[in-house]
Amino acid sequence: MANWHSAEVISKQQWADNLFSLKVSYPHNKFTAGQFIKLGLTIDDKRIQRAYSLVNPPGTDYAEIYLTLVADGLLSPSLAALQSGDYVDVSYPASGFFTLDEVPDGETLWLLSTGTGIGPFLSMLATPEPWQRFKHIVLVHGVRWSQDLTYGPLISQWQQQYPQQFHYQPVVSRDSGNHYLTGRIPQLIQQQRLQQASQRSLDDTCQVMICGNPDMIKETKTLLESMGLAKNLRRKPGQITVEQYW
Numbered sequence: 001m002a003n004w005h006s007a008e009v010i011s012k013q014q015w016a017d018n019l020f021s022l023k024v025s026y027p028h029n030k031f032t033a034g035q036f037i038k039l040g041l042t043i044d045d046k047r048i049q050r051a052y053s054l055v056n057p058p059g060t061d062y063a064e065i066y067l068t069l070v071a072d073g074l075l076s077p078s079l080a081a082l083q084s085g086d087y088v089d090v091s092y093p094a095s096g097f098f099t100l101d102e103v104p105d106g107e108t109l110w111l112l113s114t115g116t117g118i119g120p121f122l123s124m125l126a127t128p129e130p131w132q133r134f135k136h137i138v139l140v141h142g143v144r145w146s147q148d149l150t151y152g153p154l155i156s157q158w159q160q161q162y163p164q165q166f167h168y169q170p171v172v173s174r175d176s177g178n179h180y181l182t183g184r185i186p187q188l189i190q191q192q193r194l195q196q197a198s199q200r201s202l203d204d205t206c207q208v209m210i211c212g213n214p215d216m217i218k219e220t221k222t223l224l225e226s227m228g229l230a231k232n233l234r235r236k237p238g239q240i241t242v243e244q245y246w
């Protein structure tokens, strides 16, 4: 059963019209990177709460959440209206199994995300574990528009720190440009373009974590299964580990 903490909004970053991050006070810093908390507000006398992945690593005294404003959503428009100094209810402890301790060892760790699904991967990459366990790490971020490629400064720190081990691959579906691949993640895997761009193979020697849009997850999982990879289960370890946001 979750407990609730009334958290002050420390800062808000507006990335694009419908994309923002909230940093809120959160002393419950013992969690595993990849886990989620719940945010709750009372709106028109109704209590509304939803799950959100933590972007920050364990050990910090704040919680950072990366959110999409769903225009007709029940909670996210009110979260988008929060400003520094406002309060929001946050659950603790964090929970969930989309964590590296559920993922077997492998040669390359592929982290496939769309939209705000990059959040749990940013938390994991800010811990020592993935860098110690995997020879290569490929972080793929799929978005519609190039301005939705967020968290650039944080990601470029890892590019500089781990130039041989880390490849960041932005993917944009509705723009074309030189700094990213244009298309959708499953098609780019099928066409071998993600593998070529990152110079990494994608086969059963790899581990693949997928987070974000349910259609992307379904299509990618089906494709990977056709390539010989299998869902990772506790009783039967495989290569595909998934977190679905809706």
Ligand SMILES: Cc1cc2nc3c(=O)[nH]c(=O)nc-3n(C[C@H](O)[C@H](O)[C@H](O)COP(=O)(O)OP(=O)(O)OC[C@H]3O[C@@H](n4cnc5c(N)ncnc54)[C@H](O)[C@@H]3O)c2cc1C
Residues within 6 Å of the ligand: 036, 050, 051, 052, 053, 054, 065, 066, 067, 068, 069, 070, 072, 073, 074, 075, 076, 077, 096, 115, 116, 119, 243, 244, 245, 246
């Ligand atoms: C384990 C878990 C972790 C999650 N982590 C995050 C996170 O880190 N950031 C985040 O923004 N959301 C996250 N979500 C989704 C979040 O819980 C809410 O569903 C979302 O904020 C919409 O809530 P709402 O009340 O505004 O919309 P609702 O009234 O509940 O409407 C839900 C609809 O909103 C759409 N939707 C939901 N989430 C998204 C999204 N992320 N991007 C685009 N469309 C969406 C879908 O069409 C869905 O059917 C997570 C969900 C789960 C289960």
